[in-house]
Amino acid sequence: MNLTFREAMLTFKRAPLLSALSVTTIAFSLFVLGLFGLVVVNLQDALRGVEERVEVVAYLLPGAPVEAVAQALKDIEAFPEVQSASYVSEDDALARARAELVELRDVMQELERNPLPASIEVKLKPGFRDTDHVSAVAERLRGFGFVDDVRFGRDWVEKLDRLRGLAAAVGIIVGAAFAVVAIIIIGTTIRMAVLQRSREIAIMRLVGATDGFIRRPFLLQGAIKGLLGGAVAIGLSFGAYLLINRYLLQSAFFTQEQAAAIVAFGALIGLLGSSLSVGRHLKRV
Amino acid sequence: MIKFTNVFKAFPKGGLALKDVSFHVAKGEFAFLTGHSGAGKSTVMKLIYAEERPTAGEVRVSGYNVNDMRPRDVPMLRRKLGIVFQDFRLLEDRTAEENVAFALEVTGARVSTIAARVMRVLTQVGLAAKAQAYPRELSGGEQQRVAIARALVNEPTVLLADEPTGNLDERATRGVFQLLRDINASGTAVVMATHDLDLVRQAPYRVIELQEGALVYDSAVDEASPRDQAAAP
Numbered sequence A: 001m002n003l004t005f006r007e008a009m010l011t012f013k014r015a016p017l018l019s020a021l022s023v024t025t026i027a028f029s030l031f032v033l034g035l036f037g038l039v040v041v042n043l044q045d046a047l048r049g050v051e052e053r054v055e056v057v058a059y060l061l062p063g064a065p066v067e068a069v070a071q072a073l074k075d076i077e078a079f080p081e082v083q084s085a086s087y088v089s090e091d092d093a094l095a096r097a098r099a100e101l102v103e104l105r106d107v108m109q110e111l112e113r114n115p116l117p118a119s120i121e122v123k124l125k126p127g128f129r130d131t132d133h134v135s136a137v138a139e140r141l142r143g144f145g146f147v148d149d150v151r152f153g154r155d156w157v158e159k160l161d162r163l164r165g166l167a168a169a170v171g172i173i174v175g176a177a178f179a180v181v182a183i184i185i186i187g188t189t190i191r192m193a194v195l196q197r198s199r200e201i202a203i204m205r206l207v208g209a210t211d212g213f214i215r216r217p218f219l220l221q222g223a224i225k226g227l228l229g230g231a232v233a234i235g236l237s238f239g240a241y242l243l244i245n246r247y248l249l250q251s252a253f254f255t256q257e258q259a260a261a262i263v264a265f266g267a268l269i270g271l272l273g274s275s276l277s278v279g280r281h282l283k284r285v
Numbered sequence B: 001m002i003k004f005t006n007v008f009k010a011f012p013k014g015g016l017a018l019k020d021v022s023f024h025v026a027k028g029e030f031a032f033l034t035g036h037s038g039a040g041k042s043t044v045m046k047l048i049y050a051e052e053r054p055t056a057g058e059v060r061v062s063g064y065n066v067n068d069m070r071p072r073d074v075p076m077l078r079r080k081l082g083i084v085f086q087d088f089r090l091l092e093d094r095t096a097e098e099n100v101a102f103a104l105e106v107t108g109a110r111v112s113t114i115a116a117r118v119m120r121v122l123t124q125v126g127l128a129a130k131a132q133a134y135p136r137e138l139s140g141g142e143q144q145r146v147a148i149a150r151a152l153v154n155e156p157t158v159l160l161a162d163e164p165t166g167n168l169d170e171r172a173t174r175g176v177f178q179l180l181r182d183i184n185a186s187g188t189a190v191v192m193a194t195h196d197l198d199l200v201r202q203a204p205y206r207v208i209e210l211q212e213g214a215l216v217y218d219s220a221v222d223e224a225s226p227r228d229q230a231a232a233p
């Protein structure tokens, strides 16, 4: 292990330029991947924000018995899909309408009788905010005798469904494409490092080094390059994030776990890339 | 020790490099391998250190059968051999000492023993004073001595030398050759491929001559005056 580490470090000392190039290449590949990751993260945040507004509203018949409504609220909150259910009385509805519809304030002021019905507003838990679950909850709400009508903006929820599917598909396809490109580029730079040392590898073999012994320093070196590249990529992404936040739009950065995952991914492809390159080289000669 | 039995070697795009070659080198023996350029000397060497496999016939080296050796046994065979080339094959960015130590480290030798063993062989080849020098700071003869020290450090039973004096002037040649003789005198078998017929005449060693891939003369087998035959063009 000691020896492996020494040999891996020697590479950085002997070929500082090529090593720096490898790290830079890995960093930029992962940076592009990271930028795309940021887009995905922010898109997800935005989708989640929109999703939070998914709610089912049950309008009540005038004069619904208060006790029955209170009991119904409890029952509804016990639905597995339901996050919260709140009662909006006729007066609350009117007050809200006055606050929201400023242009109509005068008209509202002159009303003799409140035309707005009381309602129960139901918010769903994350993961249940799609057409199927929303419809199911709406159907159950219709079952209450004092419920007049149930609304939930079907078109809108369906659009959200499609958007979610699209975001996932684009995320997976584009992400995979970027990852493959990154792996190829990284594999190539590591292949250069292997070729640069092919004479040394030939000599190692002549004096009786096993393939495993030859391989180990390269694997370690690849992993270290990947790790460094990943760290630089996170740094670059953070810089990009700061710029975007300042000049374009408010956005979110990776969580610590996501950042760590990107660095680990860098180390992993460094390891895989060097494993493939060295393996191919050893098999060929 | 080394036994070739009716060995043929064909390269994919090179025709027959060896044709029906048979010989046996015993423990502790010194054997010259001679012949014109392209006669197949290096090919014989490659078969001995399992860089190549025979196309037909059998090659046995130090208990291993090169014909159907598992790839992971090849390093084990090479640790029993010392190999020296015309172009030295030293690592340019390591000192003489590090080049020799490398051959030990590769075999997983105990770290605490390495320095002493390296100094011992460097002393044996007369280069103890230049242990810290890099190859570019050494003459050709000195570089070849480092290479020989590296070949010796694993205490091989056979030293293979493929034209070890090919790049050296006369003086350095004599020095390196004397070193190989000393090594042989201490019990290591030596197989040396060379063009240098003066060298061959100088010493009373066995001569195996190849011509276009065929073994045409072996002083251990043919009775008639070995030196003259070996010297014949």
Ligand SMILES: Nc1ncnc2c1ncn2[C@@H]1O[C@H](COP(=O)(O)OP(=O)(O)OP(=O)(O)O)[C@@H](O)[C@H]1O
Pocket: B011, B012, B013, B014, B015, B016, B017, B035, B036, B037, B038, B039, B040, B041, B042, B043, B044
């Ligand atoms: N890898 C190879 N592929 C194809 N042909 C080869 C290969 N190695 C050797 N040969 C051929 O085999 C024959 C013997 O080559 P070899 O290197 O053994 O000769 P040699 O006796 O060592 O010559 P020299 O004295 O010039 O070193 C030559 O004709 C050469 O072209």
Ligand SMILES: [Mg+2]
Pocket: B041, B042, B043, B162
């Ligand atoms: Mg040759």
